[in-house]
Amino acid sequence: MANISAAGRSAVLTDLLPGARVRDAGLVVGAALLTGLAAQVSVPLPGTPVPMTLQTLAALLAGASLGPVRAFLGLALYFALGQVGVPWFAPDGGNATLGYIVGFVVAATVVGALAVRGGDRTPLRTLATIGAGTLIIYAVGVPWLMLATGMDFPTAIAKGVVPFLLGDVLKVLLAAVLLPGAWKLAGRAGR
Numbered sequence: 001m002a003n004i005s006a007a008g009r010s011a012v013l014t015d016l017l018p019g020a021r022v023r024d025a026g027l028v029v030g031a032a033l034l035t036g037l038a039a040q041v042s043v044p045l046p047g048t049p050v051p052m053t054l055q056t057l058a059a060l061l062a063g064a065s066l067g068p069v070r071a072f073l074g075l076a077l078y079f080a081l082g083q084v085g086v087p088w089f090a091p092d093g094g095n096a097t098l099g100y101i102v103g104f105v106v107a108a109t110v111v112g113a114l115a116v117r118g119g120d121r122t123p124l125r126t127l128a129t130i131g132a133g134t135l136i137i138y139a140v141g142v143p144w145l146m147l148a149t150g151m152d153f154p155t156a157i158a159k160g161v162v163p164f165l166l167g168d169v170l171k172v173l174l175a176a177v178l179l180p181g182a183w184k185l186a187g188r189a190g191r
Helices: 021-038 055-083 095-116 125-147 153-158 161-188
Strands: none
Touching: 021 055, 055 095, 055 125, 055 161, 095 125, 125 153, 125 161, 153 161
C-alpha cells in the first residue's frame, strides 16, 4: 500500500505517525476494528428497527483522523467483512440498518476530505464537518430503511432519525472537543 497521506505535510492527525506503509495498513484495519467494536455498544430502542450504537461516532472520527482514502478503505473493509459474516454489525440491527452502514463509508470519506482542508481544527469547523457527516449517514440510511421495511418517508424519519437526534448531537459535540483538542496537543492546529 502506498503512502496515502498528503505529501510533505500533516493533513490529518494520523499523518503525524511514522512508517507510512505499515501505518496506513494498520490504520485501515484499525478503523474497521474500532467501528466493529463500537457497533457492539448497541441499545435497541422501542418502536424502531434501528438500534442506538457508537458506530456513528467511530466512523466519523475515523474520517476526520485518517483522511478520505484511509477512512474509505477502513469503513469499506468494515462493511465488506460484515457482509461475509464477521459478526461485528450491531447485533440487533438487521437488514434495515444496512443503509446506515453504507452511509458510514460515504460519510467517513467526506469527513476525511473536509478534515484535510482543516475541517477538524477548531470546534466550530468540527461541528460543521461532523454534522455534515451525520447528515450524510441519515441521507443514505433513511432511504434504505424505507426500502427494507416498506415505511413511507415520514415514518422512516420518525423511526430512523428522530430517536437518534439527541445522541447524534452529543456525538457531534464530543467530536468538536476531541478533534481540535488532539490537534492542540499535537501542536499543529494552525497548519
